[in-house]
Amino acid sequence: MPAMAAVLFDLDGTLLDTAQDFHRVINRMLAEAERPAIDYDSLRSQVSNGARAMVSHAFALSPEADDFPRLHQQLLDDYAEQLLISSSLFPGMTELLRWLEETRTPWGVVTNKPKRFTLPLLAALNLDHCGSIICPEDVSTAKPDPEGLLLACQQLGVAPERSIYVGDHLRDIEAGRAANMCTVAAGWGYLNTGETPEQWHSDHISHQSTDLQPLLHSLLQAG
Known part of the structure; x- marks a missing residue:
């Protein structure tokens, strides 16, 4: 295996812990609909599956249900107004990113989270200076297709086979492998x-x- 030279991260559930903000927004929506609140751990397991999955899980609704488009849009709009109340880097990530920058190791983010949310989050956390930020709007096909990862490697100037991708979902691993x-x-x-x-x-x-x-x-020093 060649020595690794760059690191790319998924966002939600990998670099950033955003579940509490989604949990708060979803529970407010449930309260408005006079439905019982959802347990934090139950919703947390759906965050990396995206907004549609969270709505479907919390409201026990099929995406084909009449109310689904309205609830999905409400989640997106309400979340956009409350991006950074509780969200933060996972433990150890501040030190890790500082170390990558001190060692001049290129790094970036490849996420299925739309730019509407990704860019303000990264800017508020002073992370928008990284070498590449790839969102669904930047590619024709989102993960698990590898297009976004390949584009990020191109922007970082590092070959894919010398790059690491860290993610918390099967589609992340499938995209990295591809x-x-x-x-x-x-x-x-x-x-x-x-x-x-x-x-x-x-x-x-x-x-x-x-x-x-x-x-x-160990991976960046190997080879």
């Missing part, structure tokens, strides 16, 4: 209930966010 990248499963992320990162067959697994820096150090 791009011929080294894949790391983020075991601390928003996994589906009953799911384990071992099921994804990534190249590596980091079960705690604070364990990621030593793993990346």
Whole structure:
């Protein structure tokens, strides 16, 4: 395996812990609909599946239901107004990103989260200076298609086979594998209930966010 030279991250559930903000917005919507609140852990398991999955799970609705488009749009609009009340970097990520920058290791973000949310979040956390930020609007096909990862590698000026992708969903690992990248499963992320990162067959697994820096150090020094 060649020495790794760049690191790309998924956003929600990998780099940023955004679940509490989604949980608050969803529960307010449920209260308005006179429905019972949803448990935090139950909703957390759906965050990386996207807004549609969260609405479907919280309201027990099929996407084909008459009310679904309205509720989906309400979640997006309400969330846009409350992006950073509780959201923050996962433990250890501040130190990890500082280390990457001190060692001049290119890094970036490849996410299925729309720019409407991604760019303000990263700007508020002073992370928008990274070498590449790829959102669904930047590609013709989102993950698990590798297009976004390949574009990010091009922007960073590093070959995909010398790049690492860290993500907390099967589609992240599938996208990284399709791009011929080294894949790391983020075991601390928003996994589906009953799911384990071992099921994804990534190249590596980091079960705690604070364990990621030593793993990346070993991969960036290898070769």
